[in-house]
Amino acid sequence: MKTMKKVYTGIFRDGEAGSFAKRRFRGRRKKLMVKEDRLMAITGVPYGPGGKTTWAYAYCPTYQEPAMMYLTGINQNNVILLLDPDSKVSDEILFVDSRDRKLEFWEGVRFGVGDDQSLKAVRSVTGIQDVRDIRAFKDVLKERLSKQKKKNLGTLWLEGTRRGKTCAITTDHNYDFKKKLEGWLRSWKAPALQNIMKNHFELRLPLDKYDVSNALKAQEITGNGFKVMLKNFRNFKNECQVQGFLEGQMLMHSPYGLSYPSIVASGSNANILHYTKNDDDFSKNEMLLIDFGIRWMTMHADITRTFPVSGRFNPMQKILYEIVLGAQIAVEKKARAGVMIDELNKLCWDKINQGLKHNFTAIGGKFKLLYKGRPHGVSHLMGEQEHDGDPFRNYSQQSMKSGWMISNEPGLYGEFRLRLNGKTYDEKIGIRIEDNLVMTSHGCVNLSSKIPKTIKQIEKLMASRKEG
Numbered sequence: 099m100k101t102m103k104k105v106y107t108g109i110f111r112d113g114e115a116g117s118f119a120k121r122r123f124r125g126r127r128k129k130l131m132v133k134e135d136r137l138m139a140i141t142g143v144p145y146g147p148g149g150k151t152t153w154a155y156a157y158c159p160t161y162q163e164p165a166m167m168y169l170t171g172i173n174q175n176n177v178i179l180l181l182d183p184d185s186k187v188s189d190e191i192l193f194v195d196s197r198d199r200k201l202e203f204w205e206g207v208r209f210g211v212g213d214d215q216s217l218k219a220v221r222s223v224t225g226i227q228d229v230r231d232i233r234a235f236k237d238v239l240k241e242r243l244s245k246q247k248k249k250n251l252g253t254l255w256l257e258g259t260r261r262g263k264t265c266a267i268t269t270d271h272n273y274d275f276k277k278k279l280e281g282w283l284r285s286w287k288a289p290a291l292q293n294i295m296k297n298h299f300e301l302r303l304p305l306d307k308y309d310v311s312n313a314l315k316a317q318e319i320t321g322n323g324f325k326v327m328l329k330n331f332r333n334f335k336n337e338c339q340v341q342g343f344l345e346g347q348m349l350m351h352s353p354y355g356l357s358y359p360s361i362v363a364s365g366s367n368a369n370i371l372h373y374t375k376n377d378d379d380f381s382k383n384e385m386l387l388i389d390f391g392i393r394w395m396t397m398h399a400d401i402t403r404t405f406p407v408s409g410r411f412n413p414m415q416k417i418l419y420e421i422v423l424g425a426q427i428a429v430e431k432k433a434r435a436g437v438m439i440d441e442l443n444k445l446c447w448d449k450i451n452q453g454l455k456h457n458f459t460a461i462g463g464k465f466k467l468l469y470k471g472r473p474h475g476v477s478h479l480m481g482e483q484e485h486d487g488d489p490f491r492n493y494s495q496q497s498m499k500s501g502w503m504i505s506n507e508p509g510l511y512g513e514f515r516l517r518l519n520g521k522t523y524d525e526k527i528g529i530r531i532e533d534n535l536v537m538t539s540h541g542c543v544n545l546s547s548k549i550p551k552t553i554k555q556i557e558k559l560m561a562s563r564k565e566g
């Protein structure tokens with residue numbers, strides 16, 4: 099007979115640590131209750147992958163709302179968490195579907211009210227003892243709200259400021275849930291909803307040791323996939339072969355799914371920042387930009403590498419590549435708790451412009467960039483999501499905290515021309531090099547340090563199978 103752990107691994111993420119998982123999730127909810135000190139209702143996703151777009155079913159084995167994932171570890175749709183710091187008897191209630199044997203026949207094991215064994219698993223992984231039918235949520239909420247000292251209710255939705263104006267993500271499940279709650283509050287003549295986003299992110303963004311070790315595991319699988327792909331590169335003729343091979347190598351070693359669909363962009367395709375068509379043949383003088391990564395439990399790797407199709411950088415590609423790499427190294431040296439991402443941005447894009455001036459224009463190079471100022475931010479936050487933190491990136495103007503994980507991804511996109519030793523190089527090129535860093539009080543740890551990126555390392559790897 100299968101053990102309970104094996105049966106339910108598909109549902110719980112980060113849940114394999116036994117009683118540690120329980121303590122960890124309970125600890126996170128406790129801290130949120132202390133910070134907010136009010137009644138809170140938080141929703142999971144109402145449906146799984148492809149639920150709203152059945153014609154475009156996405157392979158996405160980890161799909162939970164990251165806040166729910168962070169607070170419970172549950173990867174099953176249609177759950178609501180009610181946190182009630184006032185209550186002495188039951189300060190947390192998890193609302194879930196009732197058991198549905200017909201659905202189980204199709205989808206395999208799920209947990210639900212009416213299935214005692216599954217609820218035992220829910221309690222043992224999440225640490226939440228009070229699990230009820232989701233259909234009772236509205237009545238329980240009304241009753242709990244009426245007993246509150248502060249008569250208000252908190253929930254999570256994503257909002258921020260953009261050019262001085264408040265704005266929100268209004269198309270996701272969090273906002274739908276907010277609107278539903280607001281309707282109920284109005285009919286109960288209760289005060290308006292409070293957004294718990296700020297406190298939630300303050301607690302969630304600094305990673306703990308378990309997260310960092312999972313992030314490292316994601317880096318290891320991603321890096322190995324890259325190395326094996328590069329060694330076999332001479333077998334590939336187009337972008338989709340590279341994508342298929344690389345993703346296969348990563349997915350063979352993790353059941354948690356890709357961090358995002360890979361970008362595999364040859365030549366000028368690399369100048370489309372979110373290129374995912376991945377259907378072009380490449381020619382031998384081009385460079386290939388790949389942006390890829392796998393998840394491990396709830397953590398993500400988000401890596402970009404750029405290399406020459408031929409296995410050897412030409413002299414112009416070398417110069418441009420070194421400019422981007424130089425900027426990346428400078429950012430890594432400066433990154434630490436207390437520094438703002440916007441300071442990293444300034445350093446990065448100044449460094450690239452200086453590099454172009456001193457190492458390219460100075461030797462007769464001509465170029466036209468495809469952007470003004472900056473093509474994109476050099477860093478975004480990472481964690482439960484590949485792009486974590488507020489989606490409006492207001493965090494870029496805050497001092498980073500110890501434990502924050504960020505990307506470090508300078509890029510250069512444009513048309514470049516250089517005459518060198520009697521030969522003219524004229525190419526549309528996109529170069530990006532991306533690593534992932536974790537902040538500490540005195541610097542940062544580069545989690546991607548084992549993934550080859552210097553010209554020497556890349557050329558050596560690409561040559562290793564050719565001679566063999």
Ligand SMILES: [Mn+2]
Nearest residue numbers: 400505507532
């Ligand atoms: Mn990134």
